Amino acid sequence: MIIAIPLCASLLGAIAILLTPADQPGRVRRIAVAAAGAALAAAVGLGLTYDAARGGYQHELVIPWIPTLGVSCHLGVDGISVVLTLLHAICAFAGVLVSYSITERVKEYFLFYLLLIAGVFGVFTSLDLFFFYLFYEMAVIPMFPLIGIWGSHDIKDYATMKLTLYLTAGAVLALLGLLGLYFAVDLRTFDLVALEQWLAQRPLPGDLQRWLFPFLLVGFGVIAPMWPLHSWSPIGHAAAPAPVSMLHAGVLMKLGSYAIIRIGLGLLPQGAYAWMPWVASLCMMNILYGGFVALAQRDSKFMVGYSSSSHMGYVLLGIACLNAVALNGAVLLMFAHGVMTALAFALIGHIYDQTHTRLLGDWGGLAKAMPFVATCFTIAAMASAGVPGFGNFVAELLVVIGAWDTYRWQGVGAVFGVVITAVYMLRAVRTGFFGPLPARWASLRDATTPFQRLPYLVLIAVLVIVGCWPGPLLAVIDSSTHSLIDRVNAIRTVARLDHPPSPSLPLPSGERGGMRGSAEAAG
């Protein structure tokens, strides 16, 4: 039952806020903190009680929902999603705390914020494709008002519309793929576990897999964000208020890569195998191109935004390698990057609230005025630049080591990407925080109270713990990635015989015949 708590706590929180009068912002905030806190506690509990030795899906909870279509409310986590649930819980909790800086239309804000949180929890804990998709969309839509109302004035209209439409476009594309998958399997169920078991015994024909996979890849790749579909993301980050950017970059982007792992690799291994060379090349663009664009940014949030898309390139590379080490690295990086980027956006938000400018050049010397924030930002920059001692390093190391075996040149590119990251991150720290303090910023306030510092400290602590002692977390991740990769490889040994691993476009053949199921779904 603990599995339902994160989802239910945030939904109930949203309902409670809906019923609270708008003139009691304090109560609204307390409800939100309580909901996020409960979710965090439950997520930690999930993580602690997850039995890594056993692996597989645990804490399962099945409620039949739409038997007519084969939909059930199937909740559960495996080693991958339990880690991501934990990530989300941490970011959400920190985000709610950071949201105390929101003073306008508090009730609406926290309502949408909790809905967003609930949606993401739903995605990470659902083991049913219908609910997976439902929560996925549900997580996208609250972004519109959250950015549209509370975002930065200069760009929010454009940014929020672009973000919402772009993500929805990806989602519906993925939906087509999911539906195709549903009808391709003679099981008529959306239950992921059932599908996995079924497909392990009777894999879909290779052509069909190669034909379905791009729908999922591109659809979910939009949010991942895979180059060149990333352009919604940096501006979305930039326009969003800090707590929303935190969730957006910290967690929302991970939905895409999670979906590719969970559905793409899990259900269509042969499709994944055929398409992954393309992904490995595209994510080079993410890493290097994204890095260079980040280098050219003058706006702190754009910079971190492009940096995020660059780092998600590592995640995609880790997935593309289709080996356990890299995939472990990818999942760990999802976790570590989520925490790190949430930290960065929270800090930028703290500064923006006071300076009302995001331009690094306008800041300058802020370390003097806000030493705590500057320290935290330096830590975030260091973590982002892959300095050991932080989770990002471990994760990126794993990705690179994994890539080294499969896509050596991409691995080299990825290592080079770390250098670029260091360049723009340190430039940002140098420009924004070091040097003499301009007189106009003399009155800026640091985060002084323990309550203000709490979210930052939580995030940093997580980064450091994972960086220094990744063993337990990796064990949890590995318990699931391993069997996943084994499944992919079982296919791959077969595939290697008839299809040489060249990045040639798989030809869609029999597109209709394959889709057309024999059984009627209803009627």
Place this chain on the structure above:
Amino acid sequence: MSALPWSPMAVELWLAAVIAILIWYDLTAAADDKPKIAILAIAGLLPVFPLAFAHPERSGAFCSGMYLLDPLARGFKAFFALTAILVIAMTREFARHITRGIGELYLLILTATFGMMMLASAGDFLMLFIALEIITLSFYVMTTYLRTDEKSVEAGMKYLILGALSTGFLLYGISFLYGYTGSTNFAALREAIARSPTLPPWPLLGFLLIVAGIGFKVAAVPFHWWAPDVYEGAPTPVTAFLSVGSKAAGFVVLLRLLHGVFEPASGVWMGLLVWIAGVTILYGNLVAMAQMNMKRLLAYSSIGHAGYLLIGIAAASGLGAAAVTYYLGGYLFTNLAAFLVVIAVFNATGSDDLTAYAGLSKRAPVLAAAMFVALLSLAGVPPLAGFVGKFLLLMAAVHRGLLWLAAIGAAAVVISLYYYLLIVKRMFVDPPADPTPIPVSRPVRWGLYGCMAGILAMGIWQQPFLALAVASVRSLFS
């Protein structure tokens, strides 16, 4: 006919009685009492629900096949009754703009509803024609009801000319089919078509003319021309009724004809319907983007929704039919909620322009919230009714391998989200031109709560509604 006091036509008989009584009441009551007709009409509609679902074992064809009482008919009778209740409630809010004859407006709503219920049970072209004309004639009058308003009159005139034209098409098509089979009865027709499922030219011509006639009703491209102008010009409750009731009536006929009568010939018409559906979806949603008047925008969007519903028809499967039914159910709550807000805003601002919605969330949070939910449901966002409907429709399309149609439907979700979200932005982000709060009367408030509850229920707890939808369409395929 049975010896029992219950008749298969109990619903229609009851409604006819109610109409008769209310005509008498309208003639005799004092002017101040006439608005009470609304309450009486609603009260008169309530018994329809138990009556429609009574004696489920006594379903079948009656009056030598003219009148069908099957789950589809029963379900849609309840649907139309619910629609009518909400439209009457809306009309009460709108009544202040109607100078004369408010009582008769309610009566016209009832007669149109009566026609719809007959239509849901039609088992013969004759019955279908008569029921359709009852509906259409009522709507001609209702559309023109704001007699001094140029727009209303223009809308009525346009609707009349184009409607009569389409009636001509319909009749001419029926005559060909009659000539081909020698019968106007659906069951007989189906047998005849099953004998030669490729449809020879004459009946094919007749079939196409009929599709044009019904396509007009549901506002499918290229028969949609009337819809934007009439929706914009008609009194808002009538627009709402047109967009929900009239459209649903058209789809009942399409279900009956295409999924029932012409089902054996589905190989002939599936391609046509796919094209019509695709073009309708794109046209409606694209042009809706360019609109500045809320009613006109909703008109184009309702063309788009007709296109979506046509996906389910084009899929020619049980899943498709169930999806159409489910979608219509969600559309009822969603669209009526939207029009209720339009009326409330019109009452406060005297305008249907999108600019009137600026800052609505500050002026009337309930209205803004309801509109928000309604628009998102129209766009197909979970966990709302519209999402499940679209999900089922796309499922039906993919199921039949109609990938391009599914892709168009998916793309149009994005387009529609764009213009719906622009309205959301106006309501929630833009500052209001006039910050005074808009008072929301209790009926409106509760009506909106009810609609939102319906939208959410159909979006979250899908199984009972889906089971109902599946059960209603099952008789079509047996």
Place this chain on the structure above:
Amino acid sequence: MAITLAHYLVASGLLFTIGIVGVITRRNALMILLAIELMLNAANLSFVAFSRALGHVTGQLFVFFIMIVAAAEVTVGLAIIIVMAKTRGATDADALRSLKW
């Protein structure tokens, strides 16, 4: 030369076409209504012809209903034209152009 079903159908087709052309070309709303009546009568003609050829009366029954409905339609139509004449002072269909785009 015997008048066959085909002749009736051709005649009805012509009638229908004339009706449509009338609807499209005539300015006056009254004339448009009349043109529509022509179309309905084309349908009537074809019903009656088929009824006769098939040898039963369903078609003729249909025609009765069509005539009734046509009458009702014209009634409503005329009423609307009157209102239109009152509000706009014209009965031209072309004048109806305030609702567009």
Place this chain on the structure above:
Amino acid sequence: MAACAVILLAGLHRPRLAGAAAIAALGAGFLASLALLAQALGHPGEAVVEHAVPWIAIDGLRIELGVLVDPLAVMMLLVVTGVGSAIFVYSTGYMAGDPGVPRFFAMLSLFACSMLGIVLANNLVMLFIFWELVGVSSYLLIGFWYEKPAAAEAGKKAFLVNRVADFGFILGILLLWTISGATGQERTFAFTELAPRLHELAEGGGVAALGVGLAGALIFCGVLGKSAQFPLHVWLPDAMEGPTPVSALIHAATMVAAGVYLLARCFFLYAEIPAVLALIAYVGGVTAFFAATIAVVQHDIKRILAYSTLSQLGYMVMAIGLGGYGAGMYHLTTHAFFKALLFLGAGCMIHALHTNSIWEMGGLRRAMPVTSATFLIGTLALAGIWPLAGFWSKDEILAIAFHRDLILWAVGTLTAALTAFYMGRLCFVAILGPPRGHHHAREAPRVMTAPLVTLALLSVVGGFLGIPRFVHHHAQVHVEFNPLVAAISTACAIIGLAAAWRLYGRPSTVPVLLQLKWRRLYQLLTHTYYVDDLYRWLIRHGQDRLATVSALFERYVIMRWCVNGAAVTTRAAGYALRYLQTGRVQTYALALFAGLIAIIALMLGAHAS
């Protein structure tokens, strides 16, 4: 045992304890090291401790956190903790009154911790981790006075240059890891496992040997950065913007030595690949000479020392490149003593005079007797004057060079002369010269001079420690003391000192004349051979231009054309289609009819065909 020191120190930088705690910790580390030394002396030639715990253990990859203490590590431990302790003590005096003292000591401790980590690491990944942490802490320490733009820039530069170097390093590690699997065993990062396998592979020759060579070269990239070898030396002189104890600790005693240590640590690898060794030797030689020439024209006392450090590091690298594994480490140790001494001395002067320029100093012999005396000892040691530490270690290197490669020997000897010259210049101007400037110099407090004296003592006796025999590798080149070489180098040193005395010992116009005469050369040297400018040009025209182009591509091609273009096209389609709805009812009727006709024609056509 020694791991305790690491953990203790790691714990330290969090609670921000003040200097005392840091010193106590490092002192404890020093004592522990001494204990290890005793143990190591008992078991010559063996690893004293090797202990590891798994850090990442997933299928296909095992990375451990482990400790490997062999004589090499013990020696390095002693240097780091010993010199480190002295510098820590000194810092309490030097940094007194600065508001950031806790931060300073926290970072200093972090640095020491990382350094010890490098020394103790038993595998390449762990070494890389601490290697990076050293980079981070040096970034933080160099940029300690973050309000000073130059300091902030210098910190950034140091980190980034090291980053570029580490790009090669990590690739080398990965390559080596891959190669280690070629023997059929599970791949490994651990030194003790790598060594025999590589030997086996190198014997086999072929592709594997090539790979080993490439890996060695790539790992050497890391050394280039950390030990500031040409062409990645540019960060070190700039790093002088940091507080002087930092310069002493990082840029003299430890951090830069890490590179040399790495070379020594991986000597088993290089022993198999002579070609790379030669490359290393020449890079070292070039750096030694090149840096020494630049040092001749510098004015900033710390920069002179920095270039001198570069030059001496060049010696060490050259030594190892020539196979003189022990000699390199020997020089590393002695250099740590006297260079730390020199930096700390320079720090005292700067502290007292508040200037860095040697032309504003002078006459310090009387004002600061202890500092001056120890500084002079350091100078002589650096110049390689018998019997001070520098003489023995430098001589050993030159002897090896003489034995192996005469060109490098010549370069080395010439550099020795230059070294003596620029150090002489420094001393004659700054200490022995007449007082200049307005500052009233005073001797530093005892807490600062005590370390000076200690280090001076070590600089004097350091030469008699038998380091090359203590650290030992079977493949190393060992050469007996060569009187000829020693005589030549000493002579060169004395010539250098004499030349400095001639030019700067008393007021003279000769330096200025020389500057004018060889203006080109002078400018080349003052601009440090334009290497910095070259990099700046590369960054501006390579990296930044690429970034700008990418950003423009992003903005125009992706955003404007693709994304916004699609959106605008769609919306335009909506606006265009809108005008189909003309408002004329008869147009509608016509369109409706036309549509119907079209459908009928299509359907009947399809039917007919």
